[in-house]
Amino acid sequence: MDLYRGAVGVLANQRHDFSPGIPASGLFWTQAIPQDSVEVHFGDGVASVKVSDLAEEDAGNVLNALQGGPTKPATVSFEMRWAATGQPMALTDPVHRFTGEFFVSDLTIQWSAKGEGFAFESDPAGTSVNLRAVLGRERNGVFFDE
Amino acid sequence: MNLNHSHLGHEHFWARPLSRRQFLGTTATVAGALATSPLWMPSFASAGDRVASVAPRPIGIGVAPFGIPIHHFPPLPVLGPTVINEPSQITDFNGFVGITRVRGTGTGTDTTTGTTHPVNFQVDNGFMDGVYVGEDGKVHRGTFAFV
Numbered sequence: 001m002d003l004y005r006g007a008v009g010v011l012a013n014q015r016h017d018f019s020p021g022i023p024a025s026g027l028f029w030t031q032a033i034p035q036d037s038v039e040v041h042f043g044d045g046v047a048s049v050k051v052s053d054l055a056e057e058d059a060g061n062v063l064n065a066l067q068g069g070p071t072k073p074a075t076v077s078f079e080m081r082w083a084a085t086g087q088p089m090a091l092t093d094p095v096h097r098f099t100g101e102f103f104v105s106d107l108t109i110q111w112s113a114k115g116e117g118f119a120f121e122s123d124p125a126g127t128s129v130n131l132r133a134v135l136g137r138e139r140n141g142v143f144f145d146e
Numbered sequence: 147m148n149l150n151h152s153h154l155g156h157e158h159f160w161a162r163p164l165s166r167r168q169f170l171g172t173t174a175t176v177a178g179a180l181a182t183s184p185l186w187m188p189s190f191a192s193a194g195d196r197v198a199s200v201a202p203r204p205i206g207i208g209v210a211p212f213g214i215p216i217h218h219f220p221p222l223p224v225l226g227p228t229v230i231n232e233p234s235q236i237t238d239f240n241g242f243v244g245i246t247r248v249r250g251t252g253t254g255t256d257t258t259t260g261t262t263h264p265v266n267f268q269v270d271n272g273f274m275d276g277v278y279v280g281e282d283g284k285v286h287r288g289t290f291a292f293v
Contacts, residue, residue, distance in 0.1 A: 001269045001293060008249055008268040015254075015265075019293055025204055025281065028218040030235045030274070032198040033291045038275045040242045047244050049273045051291060066214045076293065080271060082244050093228045096206070096219075102230055107246045109269060120265060122252035132221040133246035134233050140205065141238030142279060 001076055001111065002062060003120060014061040016120070018076050018113055021057045022068065040135075045084025045103045047135050052077045058115050074118075078111035079125070082135040100138030107133035198288030200280035202236040220270060221247045234274050235292050241276010245292065 006013040020031040033051050040047040058074040059065035084103035092099040108125035122128070139146060204217035208231075219231035233245040247270050254265040272292035280286045
């Protein structure tokens, strides 16, 4: 979750980069959350995630985060909602070995972050601009061939 | 597996075959794991919420931003061969997944001075909710955020 002063995507403009870090396994920016944080109604093509005060590392910018550089402790809270924009697609990617049904989706997010000497509040969810969102039910790895 | 159920939601998915013994085996290690938990496990896990206690394993190498290979495919650009990139960060996974890239605006506050300023954001976030083979080689149920 990246914050910028000025245009997004410009490394020199980035001020905060929140993630749970990358453990030795390489698992990428992934952390366990309570089961009831996620609600999926797949037949309706909708899903939501709501979490509060997740412990994160603030690496300042994405390059430092990827290089495992110094970080500061921070927390984030967010509520995200997926809503399908069409019918589900049955897809199989034999190269990367995942398969399932997937919706292209709308998405809204409202979120906040806190760190030492800093706080952030996003504007209301309806103002967020979705560039790409996918909701799916998938199998990969050892479950790919089931 | 029937993917066309209406309201094939979270509660139903988690209610699928998971014996009491399996469930207790999964959750009994939460307290012990918390003592050395990395950030992939949230600090509020002790509140009694069901939280995965065994780390999942990553997908294979995806892209390499700044020349650094990572176990991840961003939602954009689409790399093929299908019309979406692998949305999961977890391999040996069977379940629901969501991913997004979203932008927006907000307000930053210097909490030492109270000064506020406009801030822009880009967020690549997602979730994974299902069964997975953990680092211990066993099948577990878990809910994860990609942050």
